[in-house]
Amino acid sequence: MTGSIAKIKQKQMEQLLSKGKRLDDRGLTDYREITLEQGIIERAEGSARVFLGKTEILVGIKIATGKPFPDTPDAGVLTVNCELVPLASPDFEPGPPGEKAIEIARVVDRGIRESKAIDVKKLCIKAGKNVFVVFVDVYVLNHDGNLIDASALAAVAALLNTKMPNYEIEDDTVKITQGYTPLTLKSRPITVTIAKINDKLVVDPQLKEEQVMDSRISIAINDEGSICAIQKGGAGYFTTQQIKEATKLAKEKAEEIRKKMGW
């Protein structure tokens, strides 16, 4: 979008917002429609697909055995990776993850890790030797804004759908055996992103809104309603008052989604 067209679009959007309206007729604090499917990739130990309006995210979980980190010998490993797959947008290019993909992966990771959703101690097979590695691969298939919330939601849904391989230890070697045991999550964090456009706070920005927003804040809320991760983004700022408003909004919207998901 060239600068001048962007400015006209921004004007229109601002006029709408000043009346409490948005491009797609949503209210300022409404999410777009959320659709969730789990288990669609049978090859993966867990998977989920989330549509957030036209934004489409597929998350696949793979389980491998590996070595623990030296400083946490009795803990399994959680690895979150995000690919902005080039078929999802004319703006995505093939190649290793850039700063945008890395930010999404790290914000999703933080929500899961800090909420202690996964008990990493339970992923330990033999302290210092063998642990389970949980690969969370976030695959963006269509980009229409708010990739963080959709990715975080799909990641948790895929983990809820994950089956861990059974195993035996025989003469110091790990042997994977028949069958699976479900992975249990201790928390189901939900991340809510709020954009600031022309000094208004709007929930779940679509792509066109992201293109004109001042800044955004993403807040992950755990089962108890506490905050377990925050990320401010974008080349703008928030006032203290706006931060307070945003955290309140995030808590409400997270509860709403939690109810909808049945979590």
Add this chain to the structure above:
Amino acid sequence: MTGSIAKIKQKQMEQLLSKGKRLDDRGLTDYREITLEQGIIERAEGSARVFLGKTEILVGIKIATGKPFPDTPDAGVLTVNCELVPLASPDFEPGPPGEKAIEIARVVDRGIRESKAIDVKKLCIKAGKNVFVVFVDVYVLNHDGNLIDASALAAVAALLNTKMPNYEIEDDTVKITQGYTPLTLKSRPITVTIAKINDKLVVDPQLKEEQVMDSRISIAINDEGSICAIQKGGAGYFTTQQIKEATKLAKEKAEEIRKKMGW
């Protein structure tokens, strides 16, 4: 070559071909002169140099010990790599192998692997622990077309020339000992490439022919005259009839080369 010059060249070539002639006076199904030298790199466990007209390929074989792949614990490892060395052509640039080099390596690999030329079980030292790794490095030194056939031939010739290090197992560790044992090949696959230019099939295209060809097909033939690998390339097509003709031609030319090589 700019588009217009290419078109004039193509015209000339097509006129020749319609009379059953080629730029260098060969018949449509004739190979250029093939020269083979073996053992010219004494440092390598095996080596061979092939001239196919002005195309020059050097293959060196290095043997190392390593770990088997987890899914084939009792099999050694074969690795084929191809470098389009920048001194071979103004079109080659330094850097990691691109799609052209990768295709050559993989087609050479397929011919050797699928013909079961190497008994990978015999490369196993201690199942699950130590195996021999056979590195086949294809080095293109001058590019005048048909790199696939010259590379495949040089690779087999270098393997026929390869000596495996002797070893002992002492207290679970592999010790390389004095002397060598020749590597025995169970098959000597020969790859024949046929280009389609103006609806004519020509064997062993030189560079100028490759620049105007519609497409090419490379067919590897094992000792018994069976097909053990095929690769179609180029932005054109073949009819079913042409494929049949090509496979017949490939079998004939492979036998001819096999005889010439004394294999």
Add this chain to the structure above:
Amino acid sequence: MTGSIAKIKQKQMEQLLSKGKRLDDRGLTDYREITLEQGIIERAEGSARVFLGKTEILVGIKIATGKPFPDTPDAGVLTVNCELVPLASPDFEPGPPGEKAIEIARVVDRGIRESKAIDVKKLCIKAGKNVFVVFVDVYVLNHDGNLIDASALAAVAALLNTKMPNYEIEDDTVKITQGYTPLTLKSRPITVTIAKINDKLVVDPQLKEEQVMDSRISIAINDEGSICAIQKGGAGYFTTQQIKEATKLAKEKAEEIRKKMGW
């Protein structure tokens, strides 16, 4: 600097040099002021900062345990790396080390390695299994010429300041224990760089001199006054006579610096 300005600068410098003078009033064989601080990075096992005029180099030493190289199972590992940190000069760009940084690292490495400053046998913990790895990271913080001498000096100073972790071997595993033991150096090589500008030899070229020099020669001198490494650089040449002069000069200047450093 564009070509024409460079030529005017060069003329000025040459006129000065013909009178035995330099841009900053130094004599042809004078070093700029050298300042050395050791131990400024407490987190590192050793560190030193050298100012050579406005050139600023920080070297940090990290010690890790690792495996020896297969061909030297009873020797520790020395690794020198150089980063031309982009904040040091408008000409430095972020990214992996280029040829300039690699050359500095390798010349610094050679001075230390060839003078046998570090007894790598003493870095062996258990032959073939565990050794200490000494990481010497050369960090260029401001570039005003003669990075090689400043880097080599800072590297030796940082090694002189290095404390090795104590350890015990228990059931075949290495356990790092309390306390440290100083690393002792068997030699303190000093590297002297001499540039040739308009057929004059000048010691310790500053950046403006490097930009117009024909070539340079860097000579490392060990404690006994022997030469332990040489590197000629730059797109010019030296006569045999100039080489002899340069080695004599290098020996004198190295002794001078050695005295100044109290080494």
Add this chain to the structure above:
Amino acid sequence: MKKKNKKLIDKKGLRMDGRKPDELRSVKLEVGILPNADGSAYIEMGKNKILAAVYGPKEMHPKHLARSDRMVLRCRYHMAPFSVQERKSPAPSRREVEISKVIRDSLVPAIFVENYPRTGIDLFIEVLQADGGTRCAGITAAALAIAEAGIPMRDLVVACAAGKVDETIVLDLMDTEDKVGSADVPVALMPNLNAITLLQMDGILNPDEFEEALNLALKGCKKIYEMQREALKTKYVNLKEVEEQ
């Protein structure tokens, strides 16, 4: 490496998943499912699940890749990390680089590239789940994506493999048959021009077996072509319905 231990064809002549030797796996095709792409398609073929999307025609970027006498097709075949048994690194493997090249070579003959000099189109094929024959299924979906993008084509392109397992020539090998069987012959076809645009072979076949496999693969291609046409028709009927509303 091909192993021979498993029994791939039972006494009744049926395959592990109950198919007859010349039977295709179930195929599901959808056209136009990715809103941002200029053209897109989705294929399920057995347990394969693959997306293809096209962006373009557009100016080539970087410019030096443009060609003054034709459109350039760039193609990236890529597998999702979770599409296979052992997690695959998202960095392109040598296998993916080669397959990207042969897929490109299989599709270019169908496009009037000479009519659109200096332009480029980007084709992305993402394997979400792999079950043998992904390159063929990818080509079949990609041709639909190109068609949906409105890029003029001489013909569609459709692909299918045949091969040999337990001494029998079979159609459309699934993963285990591909790995344990003795030969695999992927083929791509422009069905109305009878032009073969992809042909590869792994394994060992004598010339007669090869011809049999090739013919069987071509038969498979023609069956899938009917489904391709159906999928395009469905798409445009749906489109028309939407427009008429």
Add this chain to the structure above:
Amino acid sequence: MKKKNKKLIDKKGLRMDGRKPDELRSVKLEVGILPNADGSAYIEMGKNKILAAVYGPKEMHPKHLARSDRMVLRCRYHMAPFSVQERKSPAPSRREVEISKVIRDSLVPAIFVENYPRTGIDLFIEVLQADGGTRCAGITAAALAIAEAGIPMRDLVVACAAGKVDETIVLDLMDTEDKVGSADVPVALMPNLNAITLLQMDGILNPDEFEEALNLALKGCKKIYEMQREALKTKYVNLKEVEEQ
């Protein structure tokens, strides 16, 4: 992973390094220390030792990164291999890529980027020694470097973290508190505009605790801002003295 074994606050309510919960570590700021850079600053904050340098404004290179409606700020936050306990590879980690981005987003709001279209500035932050809170200390130094480079700013930017250790909300976490504590909230502020330009959180806080931590961090920012002003003043007094000689 946060562990809870260590006692981070003693019976007197003091922290491991003797600080009170709302006490900053000692801060040392210097402006203009790298001769080649257009602007530079050095910060020590506890054991953190960090350099920041600015090159520009200048033409963007490569050109396609320039923007017709504003100045582009590029930012690289990087840790020296010897800055941490285990040697860090000099190649940028994912953590460094993310922090580079949030630091850039924290500084851009303070620069009149719209007044300098088509130009760019490069900001480099090098962590020579790390002790918790490097991104905040880096921002504080970077703002001074930008100011010294003469780039017109709406306001300075200053950053500080607060967090929770042993059930207490504390200011300016050092390394162990960051690793073993239960939450960390780094904040950047434009102090005269009262605008928060960086906000992140790790760990778990209920909404009240979060508000308390945010307010404490903002208090910390304001204290450090006074030191920033002092450092700039010192710089320009020195400069004046030099000029007057």
Add this chain to the structure above:
Amino acid sequence: MKKKNKKLIDKKGLRMDGRKPDELRSVKLEVGILPNADGSAYIEMGKNKILAAVYGPKEMHPKHLARSDRMVLRCRYHMAPFSVQERKSPAPSRREVEISKVIRDSLVPAIFVENYPRTGIDLFIEVLQADGGTRCAGITAAALAIAEAGIPMRDLVVACAAGKVDETIVLDLMDTEDKVGSADVPVALMPNLNAITLLQMDGILNPDEFEEALNLALKGCKKIYEMQREALKTKYVNLKEVEEQ
């Protein structure tokens, strides 16, 4: 690391391969052996087998590398994976990057680069088999390749090493002498201008030993220079014969 166990000089004062201390290995030189290159040469020096090829002068690509006041020489010294005892990864090592640089610096003084502004030449040196002294042998071959490409030169460049093994100064060290010996001094010379364009040293030599080694290396250079001239003459005699046919 230099080890001292092996006896490198026997009682008669001869080296492991029977050479006297001041004796060169057998050298074989061929000019113009790669048809596609603008200039090329092949050298065997003991067991070293090395190819050098030149492409150019030509327009620099990418353009921003061109220089308005001179020709740019790019140089890549590279070892084949099979050229050494343990297979070498084909990716350029730090050693190869450094040697590429010093080789370039050793050849540029011989070329009238100032006469061909904005152009570039690419020099590729491929070590097919390595046996100590590859950089010197590579330079000797490269100078012939540049000459064959018709690029005007002030002088040829020729290179040879001397060093110290078992307390003796020796000429032209082979692999074992290089690894086990106590010093190695590679030197490149423009023989008619008496100009040293490459000089490196590894190991320990006192100033007198160094001077002795340098002088011996220069003697070696002059001997090889005669062979270079011979090789060029042979090439052009052959060429004349071809033309006269």
